[in-house]
Amino acid sequence: MRAKKSLGQNFLRDESIIAQIIQLIRPQQAQHMIEIGPGTGALTDHLAMANVPLTLIEFDADLIGPLTQRFNDKPHVSIYHQDALQLQLDKGPYVVVGNLPYNISSPLLVHLMKQSSRIDRAVFMLQKELVQRICSSPGVKAFGRLSVMLQHRFDCFESLTVPPEAFQPIPKVDSQLIELIPKPKPTDVDLASLEFIVKQAFAQRRKTIRNNLKKWFSDDTLISLDIDPQQRPETLTVHQYEQLALDYHAHH
Known part of the structure; x- marks a missing residue:
């Protein structure tokens, strides 16, 4: 399956990186997981092994068939053809994960921030520059809108940096993992x-x-x-x- 440039797709290929991501996600400790943009299922294979409910949200219609085939023997995995920007979390708490396409990262993070009370934690692969922005402190040039909005609801932690060669096709930027932990009592602000x-x-x-x-x-x-x-x-x-x-x- 070839990645679509229009959707900002870069599929993860490096098994040692995947293993480190799984270690950070700790799927066996989750009650219910949501993976946004499973793509060809590189991470999903490992997440599905934990036998906890796993919901896959995939926007690309061409990937739904292969994913359905790949996980049809796993009743705890459900697949939805959906735009993640329309995702409404109902009960929770969910562990939300994903290798997020560059072109929807910021709006999607803000959309999920508004539903932080239903998230246990989130682990995302983003462009490194975006992770630096989100986690930056006041007084640093990178500190901006996204830093304020996400830090209002989450404690943000930078994690593993991932080189372009870990993906297919190879992106022009470094990627980085970010872990977002909802604050137990965020300031009650409109x-x-x-x-x-x-x-x-x-x-x-x-x-x-x-x-x-x-x-x-x-x-x-x-x-x-x-x-x-x-x-x-x-x-x-x-x-x-x-x-x-x-x-x-x-x-x-």
């Missing part, structure tokens, strides 16, 4: 408000937080929230963004 504030704050990264948010916050309000109006957006902490969102939600 997510739409947080998304809005973070988007506005980072709209022009070189400007101060005062300039980017002046339509919604006075200097006095910023100072009352312990924020220096002269700060750049990437220097605020996740907690400060949560406070901005709480204040915005209370007044709009």
Whole structure:
């Protein structure tokens, strides 16, 4: 099965890397697993051995037949032809895993973040640069919208770096594993408000937080929230963004 460029597919081929990923996922300790984008089933074979319920979400119609054939003797494996961006987690908690295609990674992570209460943990293969962004700390250039949104709900851990040669076709970038563990008690913030504030704050990264948010916050309000109006957006902490969102939600 050839990978489709339009879907950003790169299939994992390196068995030693696959073994290390399985070690990180610990499938035998999961209650129910969801694999997003199983592709040709390289990871899925190992996940299915754990005999816990395994749901496969595959967008590419051409892969559904081969996957169905491959796992038809495994009643605990169910396969859905579905766009992962439409995935609604019902009961949970799920262990969610996947080698995510580059072109849907960011929106999919935000979509799953909104359902973090139904996730036990998540392990994803992403572009290394994206993992660095998600896990970066305030004050670092890479810190941005995705860092704030995901760190609001998850503790984020960088893991194994995977070279391009582990995939077929060989991508032009390094990949990296990330582990996301939902925070037991995330700050109770209206997510739409947080998304809005973070988007506005980072709209022009070189400007101060005062300039980017002046339509919604006075200097006095910023100072009352312990924020220096002269700060750049990437220097605020996740907690400060949560406070901005709480204040915005209370007044709009």
